[in-house]
Amino acid sequence: MSNPEQIGEILVQPDELNNRVKELAAEISRDYADLDQGLLLIGVLKGALFFIADLMRAIEVPCEVDFMAVSSYGSATQSSGVVRIIKDLDAPLEGRDVLIIEDIVDSGLTLQYLIRNLRARSPKSLEVCTLLSKPIRRPEAADVKYVGFEIPDRFVIGFGLDHQERHRNLPYVAALEPKAT
Ligand code: 5GP
Numbered sequence: 001m002s003n004p005e006q007i008g009e010i011l012v013q014p015d016e017l018n019n020r021v022k023e024l025a026a027e028i029s030r031d032y033a034d035l036d037q038g039l040l041l042i043g044v045l046k047g048a049l050f051f052i053a054d055l056m057r058a059i060e061v062p063c064e065v066d067f068m069a070v071s072s073y074g075s076a077t078q079s080s081g082v083v084r085i086i087k088d089l090d091a092p093l094e095g096r097d098v099l100i101i102e103d104i105v106d107s108g109l110t111l112q113y114l115i116r117n118l119r120a121r122s123p124k125s126l127e128v129c130t131l132l133s134k135p136i137r138r139p140e141a142a143d144v145k146y147v148g149f150e151i152p153d154r155f156v157i158g159f160g161l162d163h164q165e166r167h168r169n170l171p172y173v174a175a176l177e178p179k180a181t
Contacts, residue, residue, distance in 0.1 A: 006163065007170065008177030012132075012149055017159055017172070020148045021051065024129060025058030027146065032097060038062035040096045040123075044114070045069040045087065047103030049168065050160045051131045051148075055101065066090055072110040083113040093121040102130040103160050108138045115143060132156065132173065149173075 032039045038061065043052035045067050056065060069087035098118065105111050111128060118126055129146035136153045151173070157163050158170030167176075 006177055006179055007157070007167065008175035010172045010174045011151055011154070011156060012159070012173040014171045016149075017131075018054070021054045021131075022058050024146050024148060025055050025060070028055075028099065028129065029060040032061050032099075035061060035097055037096060038064055040093070040098045041065045041101055042089065042098060042118070043067045043101045044103065044110075046168070047160045047162070048101045048131070051103060052101045055129070068114070070110060070114065083110050085117075093118060093123040096123050097125045098123040098127075100126070100128045102128060104132040104134070104156070105130045105138075105144060106134045111143070131159070132161075 028039075039059070041052060041056055041059075041063055043049070043065060046069065052065065056063060066089045067087065068085065068089055071084045071086055072082070100111075100114060100118065102111060105128075111130075115126065115128070127145040128143060129148075130144055131148040133144065133147045133150050134153050135150055154175040155163070156173050157167035157176050158173045160168050161173065162168045163176050167174075
């Protein structure tokens with residue numbers, strides 16, 4: 001059952017998501033036009049679920065997909081800084097052109113961990129594409145080549161992003177409104 005009272009201001013509308021995903025896919029297709037082996041997209045579950053599905057369908061260069069699941073927040077809304085791999089990749093990365101697909105970069109701690117971990121597997125190249133970014137939360141610029149939208153420092157839900165596993169199915173990105181008591 002959904003909790004409509006928890007859905008706050010809409011920050012990114014469905015048509016804005018759709019248009020921006022297509023722009024990112026066009027940029028990625030241009031940047032990776034000349035590959036030996038295809039591009040390998042690594043989706044970070046579960047939040048990047050819809051983003052990677054839409055992005056991959058709009059990318060026009062040969063590409064493959066693999067998934068990783070990591071936990072950083074648990075059920076809280078603040079980063080713990082502790083990252084745990086719940087599901088690892090199926091295939092090695094050695095010599096591959098790899099693009100990490102994230103839902104959101106907040107403090108950047110999860111991404112730092114992922115980049116360190118995946119770099120150690122010797123890919124040919126490693127870049128990051130995130131749908132959302134909260135730049136105000138990071139003291140230094142993160143290593144993100146493709147950013148869909150920069151958003152304010154609010155906890156957001158929808159288009160794959162959850163709060164306690166709910167609201168992923170919203171077709172837009174909205175702020176989570178604290179429940180009135
Ligand atoms: P970071 O380590 O950059 O602080 O957090 C990254 C991860 O925390 C994201 O991949 C996502 O799972 C979660 N996260 C960060 N900010 C938000 C947010 O505003 N909403 C949701 N639903 N998850 C978030």
